[in-house]
Amino acid sequence: MKKLREYIGCIHAHSIFSDGSGTYPEIIRDARSAGLDYLMMSDHMSLKGREEGFAGWHGDLFVSIGYEMNDAADRHHYLIFGLDKTLSPELSHEQYIQIVKEKRALGIAAHPFEERKSRAALPGFPAITWSNLDYPEIETIELWNMMSHWLELTTLKNVLWNVVHPRSFSTFPSKKLVDWWDDANLERKVTAIGSIDVHATKFKILGLVPKAIFDYKIMFKSIRTHLLTCEKWTQSDSIEKTEASIRESISSGNCFLSNYRRGDARGFRMWAENGIKMVGMGETGYWKSATIRAILPQKAVCRLIRNGQVILEQKTDNLEVLVGEGTYRMEAEKDHRGWIYSNHIRIKENG
Numbered sequence: 001m002k003k004l005r006e007y008i009g010c011i012h013a014h015s016i017f018s019d020g021s022g023t024y025p026e027i028i029r030d031a032r033s034a035g036l037d038y039l040m041m042s043d044h045m046s047l048k049g050r051e052e053g054f055a056g057w058h059g060d061l062f063v064s065i066g067y068e069m070n071d072a073a074d075r076h077h078y079l080i081f082g083l084d085k086t087l088s089p090e091l092s093h094e095q096y097i098q099i100v101k102e103k104r105a106l107g108i109a110a111h112p113f114e115e116r117k118s119r120a121a122l123p124g125f126p127a128i129t130w131s132n133l134d135y136p137e138i139e140t141i142e143l144w145n146m147m148s149h150w151l152e153l154t155t156l157k158n159v160l161w162n163v164v165h166p167r168s169f170s171t172f173p174s175k176k177l178v179d180w181w182d183d184a185n186l187e188r189k190v191t192a193i194g195s196i197d198v199h200a201t202k203f204k205i206l207g208l209v210p211k212a213i214f215d216y217k218i219m220f221k222s223i224r225t226h227l228l229t230c231e232k233w234t235q236s237d238s239i240e241k242t243e244a245s246i247r248e249s250i251s252s253g254n255c256f257l258s259n260y261r262r263g264d265a266r267g268f269r270m271w272a273e274n275g276i277k278m279v280g281m282g283e284t285g286y287w288k289s290a291t292i293r294a295i296l297p298q299k300a301v302c303r304l305i306r307n308g309q310v311i312l313e314q315k316t317d318n319l320e321v322l323v324g325e326g327t328y329r330m331e332a333e334k335d336h337r338g339w340i341y342s343n344h345i346r347i348k349e350n351g
């Protein structure tokens, strides 16, 4: 297998430049102490962090700064990386999706199918939704957004428990979204990333001193996206070059997401080989059959999914399966909770 470098980081964070509670120096300090290699900041409609010079290296942490766009109805939230200006807030989501694509920037559909299932859902936090995701220009989605998931699952009845145990409630990404993602990948490549959407909003609970729900430090130890790349990031490279490498790793699909709460997933690899060549996540092997292989840093219940259907389930740290044509991904579960989600590999006889 090609020697790949693995960079772990968190995507989707808000600072005081929009509705987050942390300053850049505070957020950067927390991301460094959590051991992240990179952090992708996305304040609502603001690139102030970039204008103030926070993009780039801070010790061993690389900070990339984009923003979160929304339409006039505050829907269709879209993370945008690689544009040096914010787009007009008057644009429709169809327009900004198109512009991002044309400018070869990275757009990520944020919390795509957010919902409020319970009538006891927390008041004041309506679901921020997408009408549908079936735009061919949408190439990347948040499969597991920690904050959005918390709001989906938190009600007036369990809010105290969920505040005190901020990472325990989020056991799996939304099934509806995973099903959509598998279906979409039968037609075209849609990459999944994990995100935290951290705001560290401070609330008064039972009249006590205001406390940040999900402070930055805790969220940096939850949903992470692991980027695999042949490129080595070096501090002597320009900020733009490293940011472009991050965007390329994501858009190529050579990345996976993990919930750090279940264990450090560094070292997970999945690939397909036919005895001569190999392809990684996000790639296609133009072969009639192949061996799908995966290695994990620890044993876990692994599921191999072909065209949206589970074809194998096995507790292992080393998977090897002979397969025919299809679109494959893997997920791993620990303690009956979701841990690792790979992107898809395609095996297709005719190119």
Ligand SMILES: [Zn+2]
Pocket: 068, 077, 110, 111, 128
């Ligand atoms: Zn949002």
Ligand SMILES: [Zn+2]
Pocket: 012, 014, 068, 197
């Ligand atoms: Zn957000």
